[in-house]
Amino acid sequence: MSFWKRFRTNIGAIVGVVLLIGVIAIALLAPVIFEHGPWQMVQRPFLAPFAVDGLPLGTDTLGRDVASQLAHGARVSLLVGLVSTLVALLIGVPLGALAGFYGGYVDEGAMRFTEFFQTIPNFALAIVLVAIFEPSLASITLAIAIVSWPPVARLVRAEVMSVRKREFVDAATLAGLSKHRILIRQVLPNTVSPIIVMASLMVATAILLESSLSFLGLGDPNAMSWGYMIGAARTVIRSSWWLSFFPGVAIIITVLALNLIGEGLNDALNPHLSRKGRA
Amino acid sequence: MSVLAIIAARLFKAALTLLAIAVLNFCLLHAAPGDPAVVLAGEAGAADEQMIEQLRERFGLDQPFGVQLWKYVSGVAQLDLGYSFRQGAPVIDLIAERLPATLLLTLTAFVISLVFGIALGVAAAARVGKPQDSLLTALALLFYATPLYWAALMAVLVFSVWLGWLPGFGYETVGAGYTGFDRALDIARHLVLPALTLGLFFMAVYMRMTRASMLEVSTADFVKTARAKGLSGAVIRRRHILRNAILPVVTLAGLQAGQLIGGAVLTETVFAWPGIGRLMFESLAARDYNTILGVFLVSAAMVILFNIVTDIVYRLVDPRIGARA
Numbered sequence: 001m002s003f004w005k006r007f008r009t010n011i012g013a014i015v016g017v018v019l020l021i022g023v024i025a026i027a028l029l030a031p032v033i034f035e036h037g038p039w040q041m042v043q044r045p046f047l048a049p050f051a052v053d054g055l056p057l058g059t060d061t062l063g064r065d066v067a068s069q070l071a072h073g074a075r076v077s078l079l080v081g082l083v084s085t086l087v088a089l090l091i092g093v094p095l096g097a098l099a100g101f102y103g104g105y106v107d108e109g110a111m112r113f114t115e116f117f118q119t120i121p122n123f124a125l126a127i128v129l130v131a132i133f134e135p136s137l138a139s140i141t142l143a144i145a146i147v148s149w150p151p152v153a154r155l156v157r158a159e160v161m162s163v164r165k166r167e168f169v170d171a172a173t174l175a176g177l178s179k180h181r182i183l184i185r186q187v188l189p190n191t192v193s194p195i196i197v198m199a200s201l202m203v204a205t206a207i208l209l210e211s212s213l214s215f216l217g218l219g220d221p222n223a224m225s226w227g228y229m230i231g232a233a234r235t236v237i238r239s240s241w242w243l244s245f246f247p248g249v250a251i252i253i254t255v256l257a258l259n260l261i262g263e264g265l266n267d268a269l270n271p272h273l274s275r276k277g278r279a
Numbered sequence: 280m281s282v283l284a285i286i287a288a289r290l291f292k293a294a295l296t297l298l299a300i301a302v303l304n305f306c307l308l309h310a311a312p313g314d315p316a317v318v319l320a321g322e323a324g325a326a327d328e329q330m331i332e333q334l335r336e337r338f339g340l341d342q343p344f345g346v347q348l349w350k351y352v353s354g355v356a357q358l359d360l361g362y363s364f365r366q367g368a369p370v371i372d373l374i375a376e377r378l379p380a381t382l383l384l385t386l387t388a389f390v391i392s393l394v395f396g397i398a399l400g401v402a403a404a405a406r407v408g409k410p411q412d413s414l415l416t417a418l419a420l421l422f423y424a425t426p427l428y429w430a431a432l433m434a435v436l437v438f439s440v441w442l443g444w445l446p447g448f449g450y451e452t453v454g455a456g457y458t459g460f461d462r463a464l465d466i467a468r469h470l471v472l473p474a475l476t477l478g479l480f481f482m483a484v485y486m487r488m489t490r491a492s493m494l495e496v497s498t499a500d501f502v503k504t505a506r507a508k509g510l511s512g513a514v515i516r517r518r519h520i521l522r523n524a525i526l527p528v529v530t531l532a533g534l535q536a537g538q539l540i541g542g543a544v545l546t547e548t549v550f551a552w553p554g555i556g557r558l559m560f561e562s563l564a565a566r567d568y569n570t571i572l573g574v575f576l577v578s579a580a581m582v583i584l585f586n587i588v589t590d591i592v593y594r595l596v597d598p599r600i601g602a603r604a
Contacts, residue, residue, distance in 0.1 A: 118534075119296055119586075121578050123541025124559070128575045131563055132311045208426055212545055215428050216560055230429060234549070241436050248429035255424035 006268040013264020019257035023250075027078050030071035038072040038224035040064060046240050060229070060243055061236060069224050070250055076225040077254060080141050081207040085199055087145035088206075092152025093188075093195065099153070100160030101183045111157070114150045122147035126209060130218045137220045140213055144206050155198055159191035193269040197262055204258035211251050226251050282591065289590065293583045300579050301355040304572045305348055311568065330364075360576065361569035365562065370573035374555055378577070380450055381554030383466075384546065385539050387474040392481035393532055397525065399482070400489025405516060407494060415486065422483035427542050431476040431549040438472060445471050450553050469550075477546040481535065488531055492524040499523075526597060533589030537582040 007013055026033075036042045043052060047059040049066075057066035099110035129143035163169070164187050172182045213219060214227030215234075226247040233243030316334045335341055354361075360370035403415040422430075439447025451457070451465050496502065497520050505515045544556035551557065555574045562570040 116296060116299060119537070119579065119583060120300065121537035121540045121575075121582050123538065123544065124575050124578050127544065127559065127563070128307065128571055131566070131571055132307050132568065134312060204424070208424075211426055212428060215426075215545065216548065217563060227426075230426075230432065234432060237432055237436055238440050244429070244432050244436075248426060248433070251426050251429065252421070252424050256420065259420060259424055 003268050007264055010264040010267055012260045013268075016257040016260030016264060019253055020261060023074050023254050023257065024078065026071050027074035030068070030075060034065065034068035034071060036065050036068050038064065038069040040068075046236075048240075049242055057246055058240075058242060061232060061240075066229075066243065066246060069229055070226070070246060072224045073226040073229060073247065073250065074254070076137070076220070076223045077207045077210060077251070080137065080144065080210040081203040081258075084141045084144035084148065084206045084210075085202045087141065088149040088152055088202060089195070089199060091145065092149035093156050095149075096153035096156030097160050097183060097188060097191075100157035101164055101179075101187065103161075107157070110153070114153045117147070118150045120147075123209065123212065126213060127216065127218065130213055135213075135218045135220055137223055140210060140218070140220060143213075144209050147209070148202055148206060152195070152198060152202075155194060156191055159194060160187055163187050163190045197266045197269060200258055200262035200265055204255045204262065207251065207255055207258070282594065285594070286587070286591065289587045293580075293587065296583060297576070297580055298352065298356075300576055301352045302348065304355075304576060305351045307572065308351075308568060355576065360573035363562070363567050363570045365565040365567040366570070370570050373558060373570060374573055374577050377553055377555045377558050380552060381540075381543055381547070381556060382581075383470065384473055384477065384552060384554060385543050387470060388477035388481070388542075388546075389532070389536075389539060391474055392478035393485055393528075395478070396482040396485025397489045397528060400486040400528075401493060401516065401521060403486065403490045404493035404497070405512075407490075412490075416490070419483040419486045422479050423487070425480070427476065427480055428545040428549055430479055431473070431546050434472045434476050435549065445469075447472055448551050473546050473550040473552050476549075477539070477542050480542065481532075481539065484535070485528055485532060488528050489524065492527050493520055496520045496524045526593075529589070529593060529596075533586055533593070536585040536589075537579075540578045540582060 031037075041063040042065050043055060043059045043063050045059055045061050045063040047055060047063075049058045050056060052058075055065055055067065057070065060066055060069065095110050095114070099107040099114075126143045126147045129146060130139050133139040133143075160183075169182060169186055172186045177186070210219075211225065211227030211230075214225040215231040217228075217231060219225050219228040219231075229247040230244045233240065233247075237244055316331045358371050360374070362368075363370050363373060366373055399415055399419075403412045406412045435447035438444050446452070446469050450469055451462065452469075455465065457465050493516075502515060502519055505519050510519075540556075543554060544559055546552065547554045547556035548560040555577060559571055559574040562568075562574070
């Protein structure tokens with residue numbers, strides 16, 4: 001069966017794709033759908049959902065439109081999730097590839113470095129980094145990337161180590177290709193599918209991390225995010241529970257969609273491993 | 280290698296890692312935007328010129344970089360994590376005071392998540408493909424996607440605000456004056472919601488892992504042999520499959536100790552649990568960098584220690600691993 005056929009028959013993965021497309025559409029169209037920005041006061045504060053026409057999810061502690069905040073929050077979550085994963089790949093893939101391909105001291109050094117970062121409690125490190133470098137979209141993205149690359153490096157290293165022993169690599173060596181060229185042109189392309197699976201799951205984890213940082217008050221002060229909304233509504237949970245409830249549901253839907261897609265990709269790209277599940 | 284030699288080697292490596300973290304902390308303090316003396320003083324000392332001058336002298340901020348680094352790292356080695364100007368106490372004292380609450384919370388959550396995660400994973404694997412399995416797998420997927428702090432808030436809302444079953448705030452009833460057993464019971468009641476919400480995410484992780492591991496082992500030849508011998512399904516699951524399937528789960532659980540500490544920051548923040556995670560959260564708003572970095576270092580030390588302990592337990596449980604270092 002082809003990749004698409006296998007992916008299509010996976011109900012979970014299709015649900016994930018549909019949910020994700022919905023979230024992306026809302027994120028892209030947020031400024032078009034909502035005339036009021038996420039920071040703009042539109043009504044009196046603490047309005048319950050459906051209490052007033054045009055405000056389906058009510059207003060927050062400062063009288064801002066919760067629905068608009070949710071839609072704009074999707075932009076931040078997706079952006080930070082995607083970019084931080086790309087940056088983590090940019091760190092992890094080269095490091096893992098070099099370690100796995102050259103072995104010896106390079107491998108030893110790279111793995112000690114990776115191990116060090118794996119030992120450090122990663123959320124605590126992310127908090128420290130964002131706190132020290134002042135909360136902004138850039139510092140949050142970078143902090144998440146810095147705590148998420150070690151598993152990538154380990155995965156790529158293991159894949160490269162197994163691929164470089166294959167016969168076509170020997171053939172390439174005999175054909176006179178340089179080591180460098182073999183690594184980039186022959187070995188790395190064969191490690192792409194597990195990297196794609198891992199990356200899709202990393203975006204989900206990054207979104208959770210971003211929301212947790214914003215919840216603690218370490219969000220970008222100029223960007224509305226779901227974690228910030230929950231953090232700001234935390235103290236009024238007794239009287240206005242919906243202010244914390246809806247952003248949480250938005251996070252769950254987005255993260256769940258990405259996890260479903262990641263599993264679908266895993267089953268479709270590695271059919272011999274499917275049904276085994278992952279941890 | 281004997282167990283003692285392994286412990287010694289691991290402790291040496293742990294010391295090196297902590298040293299590296301201390302150096303990292305020092306670099307971060309200096310990389311922070313602004314004058315390091317002002318950074319160290321935090322929000323509290325920002326206006327006081329004289330205090331900043333004192334700080335500059337005390338930490339030798341006018342001296343070469345290498346000397347400063349040495350002063351800082353040797354200070355850390357002697358458990359001097361600096362002074363919190365915000366709280367008016369040495370950071371190490373603040374942490375020592377809060378550490379027991381965090382240990383109680385994280386260890387309880389760890390045990391809950393491991394026990395329930397493995398039990399549910401075994402149950403799901405035993406009914407693979409049936410509705411119960413699908414339900415458990417779907418629930419695990421859902422918990423896996425739920426932000427910890429949100430689950431905590433919702434637990435407070437439902438079980439504390441709406442139903443009034445359990446306290447949703449603090450470590451014990453303030454001013455109740457309980458002693459002995461009554462106090463322990465009171466703390467236990469306060470512990471239920473934080474420990475359950477912190478454990479929920481990890482429970483989902485361990486459940487999925489156990490299920491996958493059980494299914495993988497169940498295809499092994501020795502399981503077929505056991506079945507051919509006529510053993511019952513329950514006995515095979517318990518004595519043959521589970522014993523082998525549990526090893527990767529325990530390894531993963533040990534590695535995830537760091538995540539548990541990170542989760543504790545969020546859980547303690549929601550439940551006003553007086554641990555080091557809450558201390559870190561309080562220090563964020565005050566920009567009390569000494570305390571933030573102190574908590575960071577101590578939590579890393581806890582993770583390393585926990586890893587060493589699980590590693591040793593693991594060797595005792597599975598003698599096959601003891602052979603190689």
